[in-house]
Every structure is written in C-alpha cells, then in structure tokens.
Amino acid sequence: MHNTEINKIYDTYAPLADQEWRSDLVRSVREPSIRGITFPSFPSADLQRHLQGNSNEMAIRGALSFREHCVGVLNANGAPLSKDSILIDFGTGWGRIARVFMKDVPAANIYAVEPFDFIVEARKVNSYISFVKTDPLPPLPFRDGFATHLVTWSTFSHFNQHYFDRWISEIARILRPGGVCFITTLGVRFLEDLKEAHRKKINGQEIHFWIDLVLKRLPYNAIDTAIAEVRAGKFFWLASDSVARSEFAECFVTDKYLSDKFSDLFAVIDYADRGQLAQDCIALKRK
Structure with missing residues (x-):
C-alpha cells in the first residue's frame, strides 16, 4: 500500500x-x-x-x-x-x-x-x-x-x-x-473498589466475572494491607494459578x-x- x-x-x-x-x-x-x-x-x-x-x-x-x-x-x-x-x-x-x-x-x-x-x-x-x-x-x-x-x-x-x-x-x-x-x-482506587464489590457479593448482588476472580485470590481482610503497601510505593503482586503463563496475573x-x-x-x-x-x-x- x-x-x-x-x-x-x-x-x-x-x-x-x-x-x-x-x-x-x-x-x-x-x-x-x-x-x-x-x-x-x-x-x-x-x-x-x-x-x-x-x-x-x-x-x-x-x-x-x-x-x-x-x-x-x-x-x-x-x-x-x-x-x-x-x-x-x-x-x-x-x-x-x-x-x-x-x-x-x-x-x-x-x-x-x-x-x-x-x-x-x-x-x-x-x-x-x-x-x-x-x-x-x-x-x-x-x-x-x-x-x-x-x-x-x-x-x-x-x-x-x-x-x-x-x-x-x-x-x-x-x-x-x-x-x-x-x-x-x-492502584489504590481499584483495591478500594474491591471492598465494595466484596460487600455486594456477600449481599448476593452480581459482580463482574473478572472482579470475582480477583476477589477469590485476595481475601477481604488482606485488602487493607495491600492498599497500605501500594500507597507506600511498593509493588503488590497477586499471582494466579489459572492463567496460561505464571508471569501474568494482576499487579498493583x-x-x-x-x-x-x-x-x-x-x-x-x-x-x-x-x-x-x-x-x-x-x-x-x-x-
């Protein structure tokens, strides 16, 4: 062309x-x-x-x-x-x-x-x-x-x-x-949104399938620790055993x-x- x-x-x-x-x-x-x-x-x-x-x-x-x-x-x-x-x-x-x-x-x-x-x-x-x-x-x-x-x-x-x-x-x-x-x-906003998504899930409301997958790997009581680390400038890695390559999942x-x-x-x-x-x-x- x-x-x-x-x-x-x-x-x-x-x-x-x-x-x-x-x-x-x-x-x-x-x-x-x-x-x-x-x-x-x-x-x-x-x-x-x-x-x-x-x-x-x-x-x-x-x-x-x-x-x-x-x-x-x-x-x-x-x-x-x-x-x-x-x-x-x-x-x-x-x-x-x-x-x-x-x-x-x-x-x-x-x-x-x-x-x-x-x-x-x-x-x-x-x-x-x-x-x-x-x-x-x-x-x-x-x-x-x-x-x-x-x-x-x-x-x-x-x-x-x-x-x-x-x-x-x-x-x-x-x-x-x-x-x-x-x-x-x-970043922090996404982690804070996860807390809200967790509450919705507890109440039986539907949440996005990907958010649900993340919540299965990051328990509610671990979210605040993650937020503190990310705010401090650290790299927070959330591994997954359900992906084709272990190098890829979610990071914050x-x-x-x-x-x-x-x-x-x-x-x-x-x-x-x-x-x-x-x-x-x-x-x-x-x-």
Whole structure:
C-alpha cells in the first residue's frame, strides 16, 4: 500500500474536530466505508471480549476515552502528537488502541507490538498500520530513541515485577529524550473498589466475572494491607494459578513506585487515579 493510501485516515481526519472522528470511528463498526475511506474492520466479538471484556462499539468508545486522555495530557505538557510523531502501541491485542490514534499520527508512523497470536487477527482487520510480533521479554526490534510516544492499555497491570521492570527499562531505551509514554495500572482506587464489590457479593448482588476472580485470590481482610503497601510505593503482586503463563496475573502499583525506582529514566508528568479511565494511567516523560 502506498503511503498516500496508508495515511488517508490521518490526512482526512487530522484537520477535523475530535467529535467527527469519534462518531465516524464508532459508525465504522457497522459501516465499512465512510467519507470514501475503507475503515479497518473488526475481529469476532468473541475474540474482542476474550481480550478486554467487551466488543465493537463499547470497545472503541473505551479506546477513544483513553486516546482523549492521552491527547489532553500531551497537549498540556508541550509534547503533542503530530504528523512527525512515531507512536508505538505496546501489547496491542487486536489493535483497538492503535486504531484510535490514526487521527493524530499518520498510520505509516504507528507500530503495534504484541507477543501473542492475536496479532494475526489484528493484521487481518487493519492493513494501515504496522503490526510487529515480539517476544514476551525485551528487546523490541527498534533502535534506541526510535519513538516519540508510546501507549499501552491493560498490559503493565498484568505483569509480575520482573516483567514490569524489564519493560519499563526497554521503553526508556526506545523512547527519545522528551518522549512520553502512557501506561495503565491498577492502584489504590481499584483495591478500594474491591471492598465494595466484596460487600455486594456477600449481599448476593452480581459482580463482574473478572472482579470475582480477583476477589477469590485476595481475601477481604488482606485488602487493607495491600492498599497500605501500594500507597507506600511498593509493588503488590497477586499471582494466579489459572492463567496460561505464571508471569501474568494482576499487579498493583501507583506513580510512586515508578518515580522512586525509575527516576533516572523518567519523570511522572500525570497520574490519573480518580476514575477518569477504567484503569489508572501514569504518564512518564523520558529524561
């Protein structure tokens, strides 16, 4: 595909208001062609739900909320996305997060990386951006200082400490100085919400299946201890014996863990931990 074709979405939507991008991208769930552009298609609803718990319009709306948060923080910190940006979506799954940034960055400059076989489906449904299959541990196949921006949704929230720290260091390697990354995490808010979910469960109310799985591994009387540790800047790991790889389950951290441990590499420039998004979001600027 020629670059003019690859970047058609960017060329069309970059000058337009966010609202037009939002409504057309949501429309693309049912309408494959809008404004003369063939939009990326969608994998099966089952695959989408397997990866993030929802699908189609709801999945895209969630990704758009994340994009709008990132764009707002970048603009406020003098590091906006542009036609010259190079954006990496880390742990892309089926590619929904990378897709929503096609308004902000030419598709030729977007790289979506994923170690697992979902990437096959991601490539099938979006031929505009580059999908790169990686290993579960570093390195990524990019030179030092390659990217200006990196986003990752619901990936670091599932790493054990070894994976988490290795990948933060690797992101520092591939981001140029002044580059910004956004990582989503589970923190104190999520742990406090678990207490409320526990009360609902006791009262016979239905709770989300994933929350229920977490509660089975974190007894009510252990939640306050976890909150105290996470608030103090520690890394709290909740292992699972029902996942395919023991390195992945749930972890809990705040911005304090990152600012304490990686202060030589990054400055924390934003921490959204009050329910702005479905997970907390830490914005890090490469020193």
